[in-house]
Amino acid sequence: MKTILNDIKTKNLKPLYLIYGEEGKLREDTVKKLETAALENDGIKDGFEGSFDPDEIINSANTLSLFGGKRLIVIKDSNCFGSSGYEKLMDYFKNPNPDCVMIFNEKKVDKRSKLYKAFKKSGYEFECKKPSIKEIRAFYIKEAKAKGFGLDYDALEALTANSETDLAACENEFEKLCSYCLGKSNITSDDVENIVSKKMESKVFDLIDGVVFKKPARAIEILKNMMLLKENSVGIVISLAKQFRTILQYKFLSDKMTNEEIAKHLGVHPYVITKASRQAKNFSNAQLLSALKDCRDLLENNFSGNIDIVNGIEVLILKYGTK
Numbered sequence: 001m002k003t004i005l006n007d008i009k010t011k012n013l014k015p016l017y018l019i020y021g022e023e024g025k026l027r028e029d030t031v032k033k034l035e036t037a038a039l040e041n042d043g044i045k046d047g048f049e050g051s052f053d054p055d056e057i058i059n060s061a062n063t064l065s066l067f068g069g070k071r072l073i074v075i076k077d078s079n080c081f082g083s084s085g086y087e088k089l090m091d092y093f094k095n096p097n098p099d100c101v102m103i104f105n106e107k108k109v110d111k112r113s114k115l116y117k118a119f120k121k122s123g124y125e126f127e128c129k130k131p132s133i134k135e136i137r138a139f140y141i142k143e144a145k146a147k148g149f150g151l152d153y154d155a156l157e158a159l160t161a162n163s164e165t166d167l168a169a170c171e172n173e174f175e176k177l178c179s180y181c182l183g184k185s186n187i188t189s190d191d192v193e194n195i196v197s198k199k200m201e202s203k204v205f206d207l208i209d210g211v212v213f214k215k216p217a218r219a220i221e222i223l224k225n226m227m228l229l230k231e232n233s234v235g236i237v238i239s240l241a242k243q244f245r246t247i248l249q250y251k252f253l254s255d256k257m258t259n260e261e262i263a264k265h266l267g268v269h270p271y272v273i274t275k276a277s278r279q280a281k282n283f284s285n286a287q288l289l290s291a292l293k294d295c296r297d298l299l300e301n302n303f304s305g306n307i308d309i310v311n312g313i314e315v316l317i318l319k320y321g322t323k
Contacts, residue, residue, distance in 0.1 A: 004030060004126060008037040013070065015096035016123030018081075020106040025167035026128040031105045035072060038101040043069035049076045054088040061092065061100045071100040081109035081116045090118040130165040133269060139167060143174050150186035158192040161271035162202050173197060200231060204239040205275045207317070212282045216321035220314055233309045234299065240316070241295035243276070248288040250276040291320055 007013050019030050039045060046060050052075065061073055080086040081104070096102065109116055119125070131139065137160050144151040151159075159177075163170050173196050180195040181187050198206075203226055210219025226236060246266065250273060253262050259277060263270040283291075294316055301307040 001030070001126060003124060004034065007124075008033060011037070011040075013038055013101050014124050015098055015100055016093065016102050016119065018104045018106065018109070018119055018123055018125040019128065020081075020104070020109050020125065021128030022107065023128040023130050023167060024107070025171065026131075027105055027107075030126060030128065031074065031103055034101065034103055035074065038070045038072040041069040043072055045072040045074065047074045047076070048078065050078060051083075052078055052080075054086050057102075058088065058092050061097050061102055064099065071097075073100060073102045074105060075103070076105040077107065078104070079106065079108070080104070081106060081113050081119070086115055090115060093118045093122045096122060131167060133160060136160050136163050136165075136167075136170060139170060140174060143171070144187065147178050149178065149181060149184070152186060152188060154189035155187050155192050157271040157274060158189045159196060161269050162192070162196050162199050200235060200239055201243075201272070203231070204236065204243055207236075208240065208243055208279055209275075211317055211321035212279045214321055216317050219317045219321055223310070223313055223317070227310060233313070234302065236313060237295050237298055237302075237309065240313075241292055243272075243279075244288050244291045244295065246272060247276045247280050247283060248285065248292070251280050251283075251285060251288075254280070287320065291316070294319070 004017070013034065017034060019027050019034075021027060035045065048057065057073065057075065061071065063071065078086075080089070104119075111117075137156060140156060140159050141151060159174075163173070177187060177191060177195050181191055184191075203222060207219050207222045207226075210216060210222060223236070227233070246268065249266060250262060253265065254277070257265065259273045260270060263273045266273075298307065298309065298312040298316065302309040302312065
C-alpha cells in the first residue's frame with residue numbers, strides 16, 4: 001500500500017496495477033484512490049466488468065488521450081487471472097503504454113497462471129487481505145475520531161468482538177451505531193449492546209451470563225430468540241462447550257498470565273477472555289467439567305435421535321442456572 005500511496009503522492013503512476021483479495025472495501029478504496037490520481041489533468045476512463053475481449057482492452061490502452069491526460073482502464077471481476085482466453089494480454093504486459101494506467105480489480109487470482117506470472121514481471125500487485133483484530137480496532141478508533149465520538153475501551157472491545165472480518169460490514173454497523181448515538185459525546189458498551197448486530201459467539205456469552213448470574217428465564221429467552229433467528233442448535237451447543245472450556249482454561253491460567261497473554265496463548269479475541277474472567281467467578285472446576293460432559297452427551301444423544309436438542313439446552317440452562 002505504501003508503494004501505491006507514494007505513486008499517487010509523486011504523481012508517478014505505474015502502467016499496470018493488480019488490486020486483489022477478499023477484503024472488498026479495501027480493494028474499492030484503493031482503486032478509487034488510483035482512479036482519482038489517474039484522472040487528474042483531463043484523464044479519460046474506460047471501465048470493463050466481467051469477461052472482456054483482450055483485443056478491445058489492448059486497443060483502448062494504446063489509444064492516445066485527445067486531451068493530453070492519462071488514459072485509465074479499470075477491469076473489475078473479470079477472473080482473467082484464473083481463466084483461459086486472455087493470453088494476448090501477455091504481450092501487452094511486456095511493453096505497456098506508459099501513458100495508460102491499467103487497473104485490475106479482482107477478488108481472486110490464480111498465481112499459477114501464465115497471465116499472472118507475465119503480469120508480475122512488469123506490474124505492481126497489492127493483496128487486500130481480511131483485516132486482523134488490531135486493524136479492525138484501528139478502523140473503529142479512526143472512524144470514531146473522524147465523527148467526533150469518544151470510544152471507551154469496553155465499547156471498542158465489544159464492537160471488535162461482534163465484527164465480521166469485512167471492513168464494509170464494520171462500516172455499516174458503525175454508521176448505525178453513530179446514528180443511534182447522535183447528541184452524545186461518547187459511545188459506550190451499552191450503546192454497542194443495544195444497536196450492533198451480534199455474532200453467534202456473543203449471543204452465547206449472553207446465554208451463559210444468564211446461567212452464571214442465576215437468571216435461567218433470561219437465558220431461555222435468549223435461546224428462544226436464537227431459534228427464531230434460525231441459529232443452528234448444534235452450533236449453539238458447540239459454542240456453549242467452547243466457552244465452558246475457555247472459562248476452565250482461564251481458571252487454570254489466570255494465576256500465571258494476564259488476560260492479554262491468555263488470549264494470545266489460546267488464540268482467541270481478548271473480549272472472550274474478559275467475558276470468561278467475569279463468568280469464572282461463579283463456576284467451580286467440577287461444574288465446568290460436568291457442563292462440558294453434558295454438552296458432549298447432548299450432542300451424542302441428538303445425533304442418535306434420542307433427544308430434542310433445544311429441550312436439552314433448556315435442561316442444561318436450568319441445571320447450571322438455578323440457585
